[in-house]
Structures are given as C-alpha cells and as structure tokens.
Amino acid sequence: MLEIRNVRKTYGSLVAVDDVSLTVEPGRLTGLLGPNGAGKTTTVSMIAGLIAPERGCVLVNGHPLSGDADPLKKKIGLVPQDLALYDELSARENLKFFGGLYGLAGLALEDAMKSALTLVGLIDRARDKVKTFSGGMKRRLNLAAGLLHDPDILLLDEPTVGVDPQSRNAIFDNLEGLKRRGKALLYTTHYMEEAERLADRIVVIDGGKVIANDTLAGLHARVPGGGNVSLESVFLTLTGRSLRD
Amino acid sequence: MGLTAFLAMVRKDLLLFMSDRRAVIVAFAVPIFIGSFIGSITGGSGNRSDRPRVKVAIADEDGSTMSKAIVANALADASLTVTAVNGAEAKDRVRKGDSAVGIVIPPGFGDGSLQALRNRDAARPQLSIFYDPSRQIEAQLAQGVMTQHIIGALSTALNLPRPSPPFTVSTEPLTSGDNVPYNGYAHAFAGMGIQFLLFSALNLGIEMLVEREKGLWSRLRSAPVSRFLIVSAKIASITIISLMTLLVSFGFAMFMFKVRIAGSVIGFFAVAIACSMMAAGFGLLIAAIGNSPKTARGVSTLATLVMVMLGGAWVPTFVFPKWLQNVTVVVPVRWAVDGLDATTWRGLGLSSAVMPTLALLGFAAVFTAISLARFKWEEA
Numbered sequence: 001m002l003e004i005r006n007v008r009k010t011y012g013s014l015v016a017v018d019d020v021s022l023t024v025e026p027g028r029l030t031g032l033l034g035p036n037g038a039g040k041t042t043t044v045s046m047i048a049g050l051i052a053p054e055r056g057c058v059l060v061n062g063h064p065l066s067g068d069a070d071p072l073k074k075k076i077g078l079v080p081q082d083l084a085l086y087d088e089l090s091a092r093e094n095l096k097f098f099g100g101l102y103g104l105a106g107l108a109l110e111d112a113m114k115s116a117l118t119l120v121g122l123i124d125r126a127r128d129k130v131k132t133f134s135g136g137m138k139r140r141l142n143l144a145a146g147l148l149h150d151p152d153i154l155l156l157d158e159p160t161v162g163v164d165p166q167s168r169n170a171i172f173d174n175l176e177g178l179k180r181r182g183k184a185l186l187y188t189t190h191y192m193e194e195a196e197r198l199a200d201r202i203v204v205i206d207g208g209k210v211i212a213n214d215t216l217a218g219l220h221a222r223v224p225g226g227g228n229v230s231l232e233s234v235f236l237t238l239t240g241r242s243l244r245d
Numbered sequence: 246m247g248l249t250a251f252l253a254m255v256r257k258d259l260l261l262f263m264s265d266r267r268a269v270i271v272a273f274a275v276p277i278f279i280g281s282f283i284g285s286i287t288g289g290s291g292n293r294s295d296r297p298r299v300k301v302a303i304a305d306e307d308g309s310t311m312s313k314a315i316v317a318n319a320l321a322d323a324s325l326t327v328t329a330v331n332g333a334e335a336k337d338r339v340r341k342g343d344s345a346v347g348i349v350i351p352p353g354f355g356d357g358s359l360q361a362l363r364n365r366d367a368a369r370p371q372l373s374i375f376y377d378p379s380r381q382i383e384a385q386l387a388q389g390v391m392t393q394h395i396i397g398a399l400s401t402a403l404n405l406p407r408p409s410p411p412f413t414v415s416t417e418p419l420t421s422g423d424n425v426p427y428n429g430y431a432h433a434f435a436g437m438g439i440q441f442l443l444f445s446a447l448n449l450g451i452e453m454l455v456e457r458e459k460g461l462w463s464r465l466r467s468a469p470v471s472r473f474l475i476v477s478a479k480i481a482s483i484t485i486i487s488l489m490t491l492l493v494s495f496g497f498a499m500f501m502f503k504v505r506i507a508g509s510v511i512g513f514f515a516v517a518i519a520c521s522m523m524a525a526g527f528g529l530l531i532a533a534i535g536n537s538p539k540t541a542r543g544v545s546t547l548a549t550l551v552m553v554m555l556g557g558a559w560v561p562t563f564v565f566p567k568w569l570q571n572v573t574v575v576v577p578v579r580w581a582v583d584g585l586d587a588t589t590w591r592g593l594g595l596s597s598a599v600m601p602t603l604a605l606l607g608f609a610a611v612f613t614a615i616s617l618a619r620f621k622w623e624e625a
Contacts, residue, residue: 073468
C-alpha cells in the first residue's frame with residue numbers, strides 16, 4: 001500500500017505541492033487529476049524518490065521511503081510521462097538495462113522480460129530497435145519497463161499521451177489486469193474518460209493542494225445535477241474555468 | 246544488487262556508443278585519418294628519403310662557369326629541391342607559394358664576385374633572394390646552403406681547396422635507441438588520440454543531458470541506486486570508451502607506421518588510463534554545467550579544441566613561446582601528450598610517466614568534484 005502524508009515541495013516562492021495526503025490501496029487504481037501546473041508530476045516525483053519532500057513523508061507498506069538507494073524503491077515502478085526509452089537499443093536491451101537497475105539478472109531477468117513483453121504484446125518485436133516502433137508500441141514498452149521488476153505500486157504519469165485508440169485500449173486492459181493481481185496504481189491523466197473507466201478513487205489537485213478525494217460517485221454528488229453531468233463538468237466546477245498556462 | 250546495476254549502466258553506455266555510427270567514426274576512424282596525415286608531414290616513420298626539402302627556384306642570368314657550378318651544386322644538395330627558371334618566373338613561383346625561395350644570379354655575378362674577392366675596393370655583385378614570408382625558416386636555411394655553394398664555386402674557380410671547417414660535427418637524433426629514427430606518427434597519434442577521446446567523452450556527457458530531456462534520468466533515479474553508483478558507472482563507461490579510442494588509434498599506428506612503446510609499457514598504460522579518467526571527469530563536468538545538449542555541445546567543443554591546441558596535440562609545445570610553455574602546464578592535454586611522447590618515441594622509463602599520470606588523475610579528481618558540486622540531482 002502507498003500512503004502519502006502531508007507532503008510539501010516549494011521552488012523558491014512557488015509552492016508546487018502543499019500538504020498533500022492520499023492513499024493507494026492494493027488492487028485499486030487512484031486517479032490523480034488536475035490542471036496543468038497543479039502539482040501532479042511533482043507529487044509523483046516525490047513518491048518515486050526523484051525529489052525529496054520538504055515536509056511530510058511517503059510510506060510504502062507502512063515504511064517511510066528514504067534515500068536514493070532505499071530497497072523500498074523496488075516496490076515502486078514508474079511509468080514516466082516521457083517515452084523514457086533508448087531508441088537506438090532493442091526492446092530487450094532496454095528492458096535488460098532497466099531490470100539491471102533493480103538487481104535483476106540471469107534467468108530471473110529473462111523471465112521478467114518475457115512476462116512484461118508478453119503482457120504489452122511486444123514479445124514478437126523484442127529484438128527490434130525501439131526507433132522502429134510506433135508511438136503506441138513505445139508507450140506499451142514504457143509501461144513494460146515500469147512493471148518489469150514486478151512492483152507492488154505502479155506510478156503512471158499520463159501513460160497514454162499521443163497513442164492511438166487500439167494501444168490505449170491495450171494499456172487499459174493491462175492496467176485492469178494489474179489491478180486484479182493486487183497492484184496499487186496511481187494514475188495521472190488529463191483524460192476524464194480514462195479516469196471514469198479505470199479509477200476506483202479520484203484525487204483532484206489544484207494549486208498544489210488536494211481539493212477533492214473521493215469515488216467517482218462521491219465526486220458527482222458534490223455538484224448540482226449529480227450523476228447527470230460528466231466528470232469533466234465536475235472537474236471544471238471544482239477547479240474553475242480559468243486557463244492554466 | 247549494486248554490482249548488477251553498475252554493470253547494467255556501463256553495458257548500456259557501451260551498447261549505445263557502439264550503436265551510434267557517427268560516434269564510432271569520430272572515435273576511431275577520424276583520429277586515424279588525421280593522425281596519419283599529420284604524422285606523414287611531420288617526419289613520417291623516419292625514412293630519410295621522405296624528409297621535406299626546401300623548394301628553391303634559381304634563375305641563372307649570368308651563365309658563367311661559376312654560376313653554372315653554383316646551380317649544379319644546389320641541384321645536387323639533398324636539402325633542396327631546385328627548379329631552374331628565369332628571373333620573372335622565380336619571383337612568380339615564390340609569390341604563388343610553389344617555391345619557398347627564389348634566387349636570381351644576375352649577369353656578371355661570377356666575374357664580379359671573383360674581382361671583389363681579389364680587390365676589396367671593387368663593387369660587389371648583388372645576389373637577389375626572394376622568399377615566402379610564411380616560410381622564413383626555410384628561407385634562412387636556403388640562404389645558408391646557397392652561401393656555402395657560392396663559396397665552394399669561388400674556391401673551385403680560384404683553384405683553391407674547398408673551404409671546410411676545422412672540426413667535424415656529430416649529429417644524433419635522441420630517440421628511443423641507437424639507429425632508431427624519430428617516428429612522427431607517434432606524436433601525431435598521441436595528439437589526435439587524445440583530441441578524439443575528449444570528443445568521445447564530450448559526446449557521452451551530452452548524452453546525459455539528452456537522457457535528462459527524454460525522461461530517462463527520472464527512470465534511472467527512481468530505481469534503488471545510489472548517486473555514488475550512478476557517477477561511478479558513468480566514469481567507468483566514459484573511461485572505457487576513451488581508452489578504446491586511444492588504444493585503437495595507437496594500435497593502428499603500431500601496425501601501419503611501426504610506432505612502438507619504446508619506453509615503459511606500464512608507464513604508457515598508466516598515462517593512457519589516467520588520461521581516459523580525466524576525459525571521464527570532463528564528460529561529467531559537461532553534463533553537470535550544461536543547460537541543454539545544444540548549448541553544451543557548442544561550448545564544450547570550443548573548450549576541447551582550446552585544450553588540445555594549448556596542450557600540444559596539434560603542434561609540439563616546444564614551438565610555443567616560453568611564457569606559453571609555462572602556462573600550458575594547467576592544461577591536462579599537455580600532460581597527456583608529454584606522457585605518451587615520453588613512453589613512446591622518446592623511450593623513457595616509468596619515472597617519466599609518474600608526473601603526467603599524477604597530474605591527469607588530479608585533473609580527473611578536480612573535474613569530478615566540480616561536477617558533483619554542480620550536478621542537478623533533483624527535478625520535478
């Protein structure tokens with residue numbers, strides 16, 4: 001289980017994340033929604049250990065995460081917003097590298113690569129260079145790299161940006177399969193229909209603060225019109241309509 | 246787990262390097278090509294017939310027995326390549342750069358110089374010498390050699406014994422051993438090897454900035470690996486690639502141009518490894534202080550070129566003014582070139598490699614320390 005308690009991060013006078021708390025249960029997907037600059041990526045970065053919170057803590061299965069080399073980080077998998085892959089290497093070589101970072105080697109690494117590539121439907125393209133892949137294939141490999149070491153918690157930062165409906169649907173199927181396997185998933189997105197389809201709980205964040213943390217039904221109940229309005233309308237009601245550049 | 250992660254990072258860097266055709270060409274083929282060219286024009290493999298001669302255009306407008314003897318002596322001189330022309334052509338050849346020196350023997354030169362020799366009050370004939378101002382050393386050499394030939398011709402005309410100095414001169418090139426000629430390729434390949442190993446290190450440093458842009462850095466930092474391990478792996482991979490660059494260059498020079506590690510083999514490898522570690526520190530420094538791959542490439546390429554220029558990789562530092570020779574001890578390339586020269590063609594022992602090795606390790610430590618102090622570890 002992933003628990004974030006009262007984390008805060010500032011950059012000079014800018015408060016990027018302020019007193020954010022949330023929990024992600026095993027077998028559940030929590031959607032983290034917010035406009036641009038709301039603090040979603042900073043929150044995910046603090047959970048992944050990329051940046052240290054100034055206040056508060058991140059707990060993995062009840063233990064606080066501390067330090068770059070904390071073995072607890074093995075429990076977390078990150079699927080970053082960028083296609084964090086080496087285009088000049090094959091899918092296999094990419095996974096070999098990412099697996100090695102988590103101490104995977106030999107037969108265990110081979111098995112993990114096979115499982116991850118099979119899950120995302122790229123087993124037949126394992127030896128092809130990533131630069132020959134379509135955008136959707138790269139997104140799926142990006143996902144495979146994040147779950148290669150079989151983490152309990154998966155952080156997905158806008159994992160479907162720029163992919164076709166077929167690949168997006170394949171990624172959704174993968175995520176639903178991971179939920180069934182008891183993984184705790186934290187999913188940031190701008191696409192409301194994705195949150196509606198996948199999320200068991202939705203956290204709305206704006207200006208670095210949590211402004212709502214509820215189930216989909218609970219969020220609908222917060223606005224006039226209830227279940228007759230879309231999640232996007234609920235989101236706009238909660239965060240306002242002013243542009244965030 | 247630490248070792249597995251370390252090996253995975255090093256392996257990945259080596260795979261990426263080998264998969265980048267441009268990087269491989271820059272690291273291996275270009276230094277061989279440029280080293281071969283520079284080596285061939287700076288002494289070659291020591292074959293005396295390959296030695297450069299001074300190109301001289303001589304116009305004999307006198308046509309006397311003595312002037313013909315002067316031209317004949319010049320034509321037989323191994324240090325000159327003489328072209329017989331008329332006066333206008335002599336000037337024209339020098340102006341166009343076809344000859345370093347043009348000499349015009351004016352009408353009456355033979356008789357006039359003989360009279361001037363017999364009678365101190367007689368008018369002295371004037372020998373005209375034109376020279377290319379960009380080749381003054383060749384002009385001075387040609388003037389000295391021609392003076393010798395004129396005096397020889399005068400002596401012959403006067404039936405005097407050809408003047409010779411009352412001593413003999415022994416000249417000996419101090420290379421790695423007796424009868425071992427100077428091999429210009431040794432210095433050229435040392436210089437170019439160092440230049441291009443720095444370029445390889447520079448590319449790997451910039452690759453770290455590209456990794457940051459592509460989000461790969463985030464993925465790396467999210468893994469349970471320490472900063473020490475990340476930096477160590479990067480130093481190891483840049484060192485290996487830099488060392489390969491240098492050793493492939495030298496291997497080619499050994500095979501093709503008979504360059505030898507005539508001095509300490511241990512010293513040679515100590516300097517080569519220390520130089521590669523210095524390059525690794527340089528690569529890290531670029532990654533630490535560079536804002537973006539594009540700006541970092543421009544600035545670091547300029548810095549590399551200045552370092553190799555001042556370090557004597559292009560031309561030996563002994564041709565620099567004295568003050569510049571003193572100043573360049575703060576340039577790491579200077580130590581690398583001196584160390585490799587000492588252990589190859591100079592044939593010096595291990596002690597000659599100690600200071601260059603220590604200096605290069607010192608530079609590696611300073612570059613790495615600055616990099617770690619400036620490195621941006623966190624990012625949102």
